[in-house]
Amino acid sequence: MVRIKLKISLMIFGILLLSLYFCINPLYIDFQGRVLIKSNELNKKYIKLSDILPIGKGQLSAYLILDSEERNKIPNNIAHCKILYTDDTTIVKKLLNLRFLNTQGDMCTDNSRLVICENSNKIFTTYIILEDKIMGLQSNVTGWIEPTDKESFCDIFKNFRRYNYPLLIK
Secondary structure, three states: OHHHHHHHHHHHHHHHHHHHHHHHOOEEEOOOOOOOOOHHHHHOOEEEHHHHOOOOOOOEEEEEEOOHHHHOOOOOOOOOOOEEEEOOHHHHHHHHOOEEEEEEEOOOOOOOEEEEEEOOEEEEEEEEEEOOOOEEEEEOOOEEEEEOOHHHHHHHHHOOEEOOOOEEEO
């Protein structure tokens, strides 16, 4: 009887320990779906994400999933967590209306991602580099695009909060 109680106690302790680990380092699972874009807007020198994405009037949210190496390189005024998010539509709209220089090139692929959702449905995902000297987005849709106002780009992510759940599926 004591052995059974000990085994159950150890299992409960293990589950709690595992839950704590995933709350600190949430797991991100990406179900990559097709993203509909307005491709005629991609040929311009300057683009806005709001011009190429089919955004309706729904609730917007954004998730910043940072690679462990990238967390050490981001500016200090941004929280150093694995996953940051915002469900404030005005903040996401600032990001979507930010002007980017379309370099029509590619940057080496980074492991950090930015995921933009509308009504909890993913509408856009891109790789992101968010360092003091180099900032931009890299995706197979846009290629490498750099924000024209790096300070405003960085300020947007100051408003993101820590994601406190063990799993993020988008």
